[in-house]
Each structure stands twice: as C-alpha cells, then as structure tokens.
Amino acid sequence: MQEARLLVVDDEPGNIMLLEDILLEANRGQICSCSNPYDVVSLYRDFKPDLILLDLMMPGLDGLGVMQQLKEEGGGRIPVPVVVLTADISDKAKRQALAAGAKDFLHKPFDMVELMLRIDNLLETRFLHLDLQRQNETLEERVQARTQELKSAKCRIAQYARDLEETHVEMLERLALAGEFRDDDTGQHTHRVGRTTGLLAQAMGLPEAQVRCIEQAARLHDVGKIGISDTILLKPGRLTPEEFAIIKTHTTIGAALFENGHSELVQTAHRIALSHHERWDGKGYPHQLKGEEIPLEARLLSVADVFDALTHDRPYKTAWPIAEALAEIKRQSGQQFEPQVVEIFETLPHEELI
Numbered sequence: 001m002q003e004a005r006l007l008v009v010d011d012e013p014g015n016i017m018l019l020e021d022i023l024l025e026a027n028r029g030q031i032c033s034c035s036n037p038y039d040v041v042s043l044y045r046d047f048k049p050d051l052i053l054l055d056l057m058m059p060g061l062d063g064l065g066v067m068q069q070l071k072e073e074g075g076g077r078i079p080v081p082v083v084v085l086t087a088d089i090s091d092k093a094k095r096q097a098l099a100a101g102a103k104d105f106l107h108k109p110f111d112m113v114e115l116m117l118r119i120d121n122l123l124e125t126r127f128l129h130l131d132l133q134r135q136n137e138t139l140e141e142r143v144q145a146r147t148q149e150l151k152s153a154k155c156r157i158a159q160y161a162r163d164l165e166e167t168h169v170e171m172l173e174r175l176a177l178a179g180e181f182r183d184d185d186t187g188q189h190t191h192r193v194g195r196t197t198g199l200l201a202q203a204m205g206l207p208e209a210q211v212r213c214i215e216q217a218a219r220l221h222d223v224g225k226i227g228i229s230d231t232i233l234l235k236p237g238r239l240t241p242e243e244f245a246i247i248k249t250h251t252t253i254g255a256a257l258f259e260n261g262h263s264e265l266v267q268t269a270h271r272i273a274l275s276h277h278e279r280w281d282g283k284g285y286p287h288q289l290k291g292e293e294i295p296l297e298a299r300l301l302s303v304a305d306v307f308d309a310l311t312h313d314r315p316y317k318t319a320w321p322i323a324e325a326l327a328e329i330k331r332q333s334g335q336q337f338e339p340q341v342v343e344i345f346e347t348l349p350h351e352e353l354i
C-alpha cells in the first residue's frame with residue numbers, strides 16, 4: 001500500500017487538503033491532487049495512479065464527464081478504479097456514478113475509517129490485477145521464447161535432413177562410380193545413360209522430383225557388374241552361353257544390393273537394376289516380364305542403355321553412327337522396347353546424348 005499512487009480530484013481546495021491529510025496520515029503511498037477536472041486525463045497519463053478519488057459536482061466538467069474522458073482514454077473502459085466522493089446523497093447520483101464506471105461511492109462528509117477500508121479494498125484488487133497482468137506478460141514472453149526455440153530446432157532438423165539426403169545421394173553416386181569403372185574405362189556409360197533416362201522421364205511429363213530420382217537411380221543400373229569377373233565382363237568377341245548366363249546375373253546382383261530400401265531413390269534403383277534387361281515382348285531377363293509388368297523406369301532406361309551401347313565402342317564391337325542406332329531402336333519398337341517410349345526417344349536431341 002505504501003507504493004500506491006493516489007490521485008485526488010476536487011474543486012474545493014479545503015476538501016483536497018483534508019483528503020491529503022488523511023491519506024498521508026494513513027501512509028498510503030504517493031498522492032497527487034488537482035482541482036481542475038480538465039487536467040485529470042493528462043495527470044492520469046503522467047502520474048499513472050492506482051486509484052482516483054473523484055468529486056462528482058464540479059463546475060465546467062463534472063465527475064461523470066471526467067469518467068467519460070477516462071473511458072475514452074482507456075479505449076472503452078476506465079483504466080483505473082475510481083471512488084466517487086459527493087455531497088449529493090440521492091439514489092440517482094449514486095446510480096449515475098456507478099453506471100459511468102465508478103467502482104465505489106462515498107458521501108461527504110465521509111467516515112474516515114470507512115474511506116480507508118474502501119480505498120484499501122480497491123487497491124488490493126488493483127494490485128492483484130496488476131500482478132496477474134505481469135504474470136500473463138511473463139507467460140507470454142516465455143511462450144514466445146519457446147516458440148522461437150522450437151522454430152530454430154525445426155530449422156536445425158530440416159538442415160540435418162538435407163545433410164542426410166545429400167550424404168545419401170553422394171554415397172549412391174560413389175557406388176555408381178564403382179560400377180562405372182567396372183563397365184568401361186572412362187566411367188562415362190552409366191553417367192550418359194542416367195542423363196538420357198532423365199531426359200526421357202522429363203519428356204514423359206513426370207514430376208521434377210521423380211525425374212531427378214530416376215536420373216540418379218539410372219546411373220546404378222549396371223552396378224551388379226561389380227559381382228561379375230573381369231575375364232567375362234571384358235572379354236573381346238562372343239560370349240559362350242554359360243558366360244552370357246553369368247553376365248545376366250548382374251541384374252539380380254544389382255537388385256540384391258538395393259533390396260528392401262527405404263528411400264524412393266534406393267527403391268527406384270532396385271526396380272531399374274532388376275528389370276533393365278526385360279523386353280516389352282516378354283523375351284528379356286531375368287523374369288521375362290512383359291509390357292507394363294516392367295517398371296516404367298526400367299522401360300525408359302532400356303532404350304537409353306541400348307542407344308548408348310550401340311553408339312559407343314565396346315570390347316566386342318565398334319560404335320555405330322547415330323542414324324543406324326536410331327533405326328535399330330525403331331526396329332525394336334514393340335519388341336524390345338515400349339512403342340510410346342521409342343516415339344518419345346525420337347524427339348530427343350540425339351547428338352547431345354553421345
């Protein structure tokens with residue numbers, strides 16, 4: 001109570017002095033007085049009282065008018081408790097004062113003990129209210145701080161996820177590289193086939209993310225060759241049926257490497273490795289899948305793979321000109337390759353695929 005700030009408003013200096021004496025005697029904090037009702041709002045702003053003792057009958061602006069101004073200042077409600085002090089003992093005056101927003105009402109001449117009890121009651125409520133407000137503010141600040149922490153934690157998790165994804169892709173790229181060196185000296189075949197398959201997927205109108213996934217997974221199509229011996233893999237000239245049977249196992253070896261993968265990339269790599277030598281007419285290997293039984297990615301890749309093999313030197317053959325390779329691809333439409341994929345392949349810029 002000693003820290004309370006009280007504003008006394010009365011046009012009679014005698015009344016002000018009397019109230020000041022009582023309040024000082026009772027040791028109720030800081031007191032500010034004013035006899036001009038027009039000064040109340042600016043005093044409220046500067047002094048920030050916890051309670052206003054307000055005379056009702058004043059010349060010019062009466063207590064009701066002062067409360068109206070305070071209400072406007074408080075955005076619709078009087079922002080500080082007001083005790084009305086008046087010599088008017090009519091019920092009408094009392095009702096008007098309470099309706100205008102006064103928290104209490106006392107008749108002049110007032111009983112000092114009653115006045116102090118009422119002031120103390122109102123101050124206690126006022127301080128409890130301020131306490132609650134402060135607690136709410138603290139709580140709000142804490143909630144904001146936690147929300148901020150949560151946001152930065154989410155950012156960090158997203159960054160970890162990106163790092164993990166990058167690591168994942170990088171590891172697969174390195175695996176592809178291992179396979180590439182088994183396939184040709186330059187390690188370029190699988191790289192080109194990946195690119196061409198990606199272009200095919202894009203020309204098919206597949207979503208951007210899927211195109212990227214297919215392009216990366218396509219580079220791994222022959223990674224199963226890691227498990228085939230050099231004497232067979234790099235043999236110049238024709239393979240015996242037994243040797244060719246061994247070569248065919250690069251599909252199932254590759255598939256075993258990507259078995260039960262969790263990510264879309266590994267699952268796509270699995271489908272491609274296993275099925276890239278299946279044929280549209282069902283005469284391919286290892287499972288003689290036919291038509292749309294063959295996964296789409298593998299149907300795309302088989303065209304890209306054969307075109308690349310035809311247009312480059314191999315241990316058993318020299319590179320074909322693009323036109324001849326293209327004619328061969330078209331000849332195989334509906335047999336080795338899906339006709340729709342061949343049609344789309346014809347629209348690609350073939351010179352750039354070499």
Ligand SMILES: [Fe+2]
Nearest residue numbers: 221222276277
């Ligand atoms: Fe292959």
Ligand SMILES: [Fe+2]
Nearest residue numbers: 193221222305
């Ligand atoms: Fe290949």
